[in-house]
Amino acid sequence: MTRLLTISDLSVAFDSDTGTVKAVDHINLDIRRREVMGLVGESGSGKSVTALAILRLIRRPGRITSGTIRFDGVDLATLSEDEMRHVRGARIAMVSQTPRTALNPVIPVGRQIARLFMLHGGLSRKDAETRTLEMLSMVRIPDPARRAQQYAHQLSGGMCQRVMIAMALATSPELLLADEPTTGLDASIAVRILDLLREMGEKTGAAILFITHDLGVVAEICDRVTVMHAGQVVESAPVRTIFHAPAHPYTRALIRSIPRLDREVAMEPIPGSVPSLVTPPPGCRYIDRCRFAIEPCGLSRPPLNAIAPDHLLACYGYDRAPA
Amino acid sequence: MQLRQIIFLPATDMIVPLLEVRNLRMHFPLGGLTALLSQLRGGTQPLVRAVENVSFDVAAGETLALVGESGCGKSTVARCLVRLLDPTAGSIRYDGNELATLDGAGFAPFRRQIQMVFQDPTASLNPRLTARRMIEEPIMLHTELSSRARRERVDELLDQVDLGRDLGNRYAHELSGGQRQRVNIARAIATNPRFVVLDEPTSALDVSLRSRAILLLEKLRSRLGLSYLFISHDLATVRYLANRVAVMYLGAIVETGTTDEVFARPLHPYTRALLASVPVPDPDLKRDKFTLSGEIPSPIDMDAGCRLRGRCPLAQAVCAQPVALREVAPGRAVACHLV
Amino acid sequence: MSTRPLSPPSPLRARSRMAWRRIRRNPVSFAALSVIALIALAAILAPLIAPYGPDEPDAAAALGAPSWHHWIGTDMYGRDLFSRIIFAARIDLSVAFVATACALAIGALAGAAVGYRGGWVDDIAMRGVDSIMAFPAFVLAMGITAALGNSTVNVAIAIAITQVPSYLRLIRGEMLRVREMEYADAARTVGNPAWRIVLIHLLPNCLPPLIVQSTLAMGFALLTMASLSFIGLGIQPPQSEWGVMTAEGAQQIVTGEWWLFLFPGLAVMITVLSFNLIGDGVRDLLDPRMRGIR
Numbered sequence: 001m002t003r004l005l006t007i008s009d010l011s012v013a014f015d016s017d018t019g020t021v022k023a024v025d026h027i028n029l030d031i032r033r034r035e036v037m038g039l040v041g042e043s044g045s046g047k048s049v050t051a052l053a054i055l056r057l058i059r060r061p062g063r064i065t066s067g068t069i070r071f072d073g074v075d076l077a078t079l080s081e082d083e084m085r086h087v088r089g090a091r092i093a094m095v096s097q098t099p100r101t102a103l104n105p106v107i108p109v110g111r112q113i114a115r116l117f118m119l120h121g122g123l124s125r126k127d128a129e130t131r132t133l134e135m136l137s138m139v140r141i142p143d144p145a146r147r148a149q150q151y152a153h154q155l156s157g158g159m160c161q162r163v164m165i166a167m168a169l170a171t172s173p174e175l176l177l178a179d180e181p182t183t184g185l186d187a188s189i190a191v192r193i194l195d196l197l198r199e200m201g202e203k204t205g206a207a208i209l210f211i212t213h214d215l216g217v218v219a220e221i222c223d224r225v226t227v228m229h230a231g232q233v234v235e236s237a238p239v240r241t242i243f244h245a246p247a248h249p250y251t252r253a254l255i256r257s258i259p260r261l262d263r264e265v266a267m268e269p270i271p272g273s274v275p276s277l278v279t280p281p282p283g284c285r286y287i288d289r290c291r292f293a294i295e296p297c298g299l300s301r302p303p304l305n306a307i308a309p310d311h312l313l314a315c316y317g318y319d320r321a322p323a
Numbered sequence: 324m325q326l327r328q329i330i331f332l333p334a335t336d337m338i339v340p341l342l343e344v345r346n347l348r349m350h351f352p353l354g355g356l357t358a359l360l361s362q363l364r365g366g367t368q369p370l371v372r373a374v375e376n377v378s379f380d381v382a383a384g385e386t387l388a389l390v391g392e393s394g395c396g397k398s399t400v401a402r403c404l405v406r407l408l409d410p411t412a413g414s415i416r417y418d419g420n421e422l423a424t425l426d427g428a429g430f431a432p433f434r435r436q437i438q439m440v441f442q443d444p445t446a447s448l449n450p451r452l453t454a455r456r457m458i459e460e461p462i463m464l465h466t467e468l469s470s471r472a473r474r475e476r477v478d479e480l481l482d483q484v485d486l487g488r489d490l491g492n493r494y495a496h497e498l499s500g501g502q503r504q505r506v507n508i509a510r511a512i513a514t515n516p517r518f519v520v521l522d523e524p525t526s527a528l529d530v531s532l533r534s535r536a537i538l539l540l541e542k543l544r545s546r547l548g549l550s551y552l553f554i555s556h557d558l559a560t561v562r563y564l565a566n567r568v569a570v571m572y573l574g575a576i577v578e579t580g581t582t583d584e585v586f587a588r589p590l591h592p593y594t595r596a597l598l599a600s601v602p603v604p605d606p607d608l609k610r611d612k613f614t615l616s617g618e619i620p621s622p623i624d625m626d627a628g629c630r631l632r633g634r635c636p637l638a639q640a641v642c643a644q645p646v647a648l649r650e651v652a653p654g655r656a657v658a659c660h661l662v
Numbered sequence: 663m664s665t666r667p668l669s670p671p672s673p674l675r676a677r678s679r680m681a682w683r684r685i686r687r688n689p690v691s692f693a694a695l696s697v698i699a700l701i702a703l704a705a706i707l708a709p710l711i712a713p714y715g716p717d718e719p720d721a722a723a724a725l726g727a728p729s730w731h732h733w734i735g736t737d738m739y740g741r742d743l744f745s746r747i748i749f750a751a752r753i754d755l756s757v758a759f760v761a762t763a764c765a766l767a768i769g770a771l772a773g774a775a776v777g778y779r780g781g782w783v784d785d786i787a788m789r790g791v792d793s794i795m796a797f798p799a800f801v802l803a804m805g806i807t808a809a810l811g812n813s814t815v816n817v818a819i820a821i822a823i824t825q826v827p828s829y830l831r832l833i834r835g836e837m838l839r840v841r842e843m844e845y846a847d848a849a850r851t852v853g854n855p856a857w858r859i860v861l862i863h864l865l866p867n868c869l870p871p872l873i874v875q876s877t878l879a880m881g882f883a884l885l886t887m888a889s890l891s892f893i894g895l896g897i898q899p900p901q902s903e904w905g906v907m908t909a910e911g912a913q914q915i916v917t918g919e920w921w922l923f924l925f926p927g928l929a930v931m932i933t934v935l936s937f938n939l940i941g942d943g944v945r946d947l948l949d950p951r952m953r954g955i956r
Binding site: 407 | 852
């Protein structure tokens with residue numbers, strides 16, 4: 001089966017003093033084995049919440065209000081907490097934005113990785129330490145034996161992120177969730193982390209869900225891209241299609257709004273702003289910012305349909321005649 | 324509204340720069356036990372040479388960008404200009420006045436003219452004050468306007484930065500990131516300054532929101548006749564906003580020139596590596612794979628040669644010699660032995 | 663960029679509804695707050711609601727057990743215990759409040775100044791604070807009261823002195839954190855003189871831990887006061903004050919008049935307990951960031 005992860009009709013809501021925040025609204029998403037899928041959207045689009053939902057880490061005041069998440073054919077909601085914990089550690093791993101704060105500050109980094117081998121792999125301490133050094137070399141940390149003894153605060157941001165990636169890949173997961181892993185890193189370091197991630201994905205066979213707001217990074221590393229806006233999936237296509245032939249008005253506006261170094265192109269901000277997630281528009285949530293809005297857009301959420309092989313679009317207003 | 328590459332008309336008569344910085348130095352002495360021990364052993368006190376002999380000019384109405392990665396000293400330069408730090412040595416001449424030797428009280432009147440937009444829009448807004456109150460404060464401190472006049476001015480500023488007037492009554496945490504940044508900008512222009520230091524004003528924003536911020540900054544610059552020192556590590560944004568750029572690495576400027584020139588034909592290897600690391604939003608375009616090895620070294624007690632030496636793929640033996648910023652063409656300078 | 667979605671702010675009515683919801687969410691704090699409010703109200707309205715005056719001897723009814731005429735009994739002079747307790751609330755609550763408020767004001771201002779200034783001023787102030795805090799608070803209060811003489815005002819002074827060091831240290835600690843924030847830099851860049859930065863920008867952001875501390879401290883102030891009068895220092899009989907009354911009642915236990923000891927003691931206990939329980943609820947209420955986020 002090539003479909004590693006299938007999200008169907010997922011909705012997540014958060015209860016707050018001002019009302020219920022409908023952070024994710026009936027989304028569909030699928031990730032194939034060994035691919036790098038980019039999940040793109042502005043802050044508040046629901047992409048990080050989706051990652052937490054996959055790992056079943058949505059806690060009160062948040063809750064999953066609809067939909068299923070199937071991993072390798074198994075509905076994750078049917079697993080017990082123990083089984084889910086095993087999935088979280090060994091089969092789906094996560095790398096997030098501020099690596100230094102995700103590492104335990106009082107334990108040397110090498111020991112944190114070794115523990116994973118001992119816990120999930122059942123290795124002895126000696127074997128775990130050997131494997132740890134292998135992992136650190138694999139993520140290209142120079143002088144791994146010395147670095148393994150150091151604490152998180154002694155490592156630079158880029159190096160902490162490499163350690164996080166090593167930890168994530170230690171258990172040979174099938175799916176790696178990377179939530180803005182290069183935001184906050186200097187560009188020259190970030191670019192090497194991206195190269196590393198792609199290389200690691202190829203080497204270990206893990207699929208990667210790469211969550212970001214930066215389309216430049218997406219073009220670097222992703223095979224396919226899913227675009228989210230205000231909690232809804234609006235488009236999903238191979239990376240080339242997204243950049244060269246985007247169909248959804250939001251995707252197009254997003255691409256036009258990026259400052260570019262490479263060409264003499266005009267830069268146009270996206271009109272309007274992300275709607276309130278407490279009282280969102282009932283149909284398509286892009287309606288107030290969209291030039292092509294027509295009546296059905298306000299009545300019901302457009303379904304995610306295939307307009308071409310492997311190109312999904314959720315839009316009533318954009319009419320594309322089949323090729 | 325769209326923004327193409329900005330065309331700057333050269334000032335015809337006034338070429339006297341508004342801001343002249345010469346040989347600015349900012350050294351931080353290290354404390355702590357190891358520093359004490361090394362001093363006892365007869366060495367000098369170890370220093371962090373955050374800014375080392377930096378010189379540049381900013382003309383009236385111009386935007387100079389100071390680019391580099393973390394630790395290069397650009398934020399330190401910014402803080403020296405607005406006197407959040409007292410420079411160790413060097414000269415800062417603003418409109419003919421020497422600022423570097425002034426004390427706190429002497430600098431106070433200049434605060435009306437030299438302002439700053441801070442990097443983190445959340446951290447730079449007081450969580451207990453409303454937006455309106457924060458924008459009003461500089462007006463209250465520097466002018467004698469009545470409370471009604473101040474309120475009108477705040478309304479005017481909110482309009483100028485495209486913030487709805489009702490948003491003024493919100494607290495920082497009730498505003499989105501883009502809105503917070505606009506409050507920051509409104510506060511900076513409240514007293515009609517002439518010179519504004521922009522410290523990474525778009526770095527904390529989503530990429531899709533940066534265009535709006537850039538357009539706003541440019542609109543304000545031309546409408547209000549401001550001059551900007553634009554500090555950034557985001558080269559794409561720099562290209563839109565700045566007509567000249569200075570590249571910094573580990574406390575020193577390594578290359579200067581017009582933005583077009585420097586980005587099209589980078590002379591210094593570090594500039595080239597920096598340009599090569601910007602991700603291009605086009606899956607078909609391959610990046611120039613010019614990369615530096617290793618990590619940015621610690622700025623404590625470095626040796627005398629070129630600071631890029633340990634990481635530069637083009638390094639030669641001559642690079643162990645000290646290198647200074649050299650003019651290679653009018654308005655174009657570089658600090659590299661190999662150019 | 664947090665994953666928590668942004669919610670819009672609410673108009674005034676919704677905001678008060680929210681505040682009410684939040685108060686109710688912490689039932690213990692809410693109950694405690696109600697108890698204090700009730701006691702304070704009773705103290706203020708004492709002349710109206712007390713059945714007798716605080717000092718109305720009635721020899722015939724002396725040492726009477728709780729009855730219909732005297733709900734919780736009478737003391738050795740025939741004074742109604744219930745009325746005395748209500749009138750005593752005035753002294754107890756007001757001294758505790760005034761002492762705590764003064765200590766708060768002095769400690770917070772001093773701590774803010776010292777924390778912002780840093781350097782040798784900070785070092786000296788901290789050593790001073792350490793020295794005072796080396797004494798157990800009650801022993802210190804005893805010493806000060808004994809030195810100054812037995813009166814209500816001196817008790818208030820003594821209690822205030824024992825509290826100032828902890829507020830000073832608390833605010834100074836918060837100030838050390840807050841002065842590094844970027845909005846402190848922004849305040850400076852905009853042109854604020856140092857005193858405005860400290861008072862208007864930084865100090866309000868240092869207060870939240872202080873609020874919890876001060877409610878606890880009110881309880882402790884009350885206890886200290888009552889304890890001092892119990893052992894004969896500070897407020898003296900025939901003043902109606904809970905500690906004094908408890909002391910008098912203690913003498914009567916052997917002869918079986920349990921109500922004279924129990925009820926004043928209970929008054930102290932319930933009030934102190936309520937102060938202790940209020941803390942967190944009040945802090946949540948005053949934090950603008952808690953609006954809209956659970």
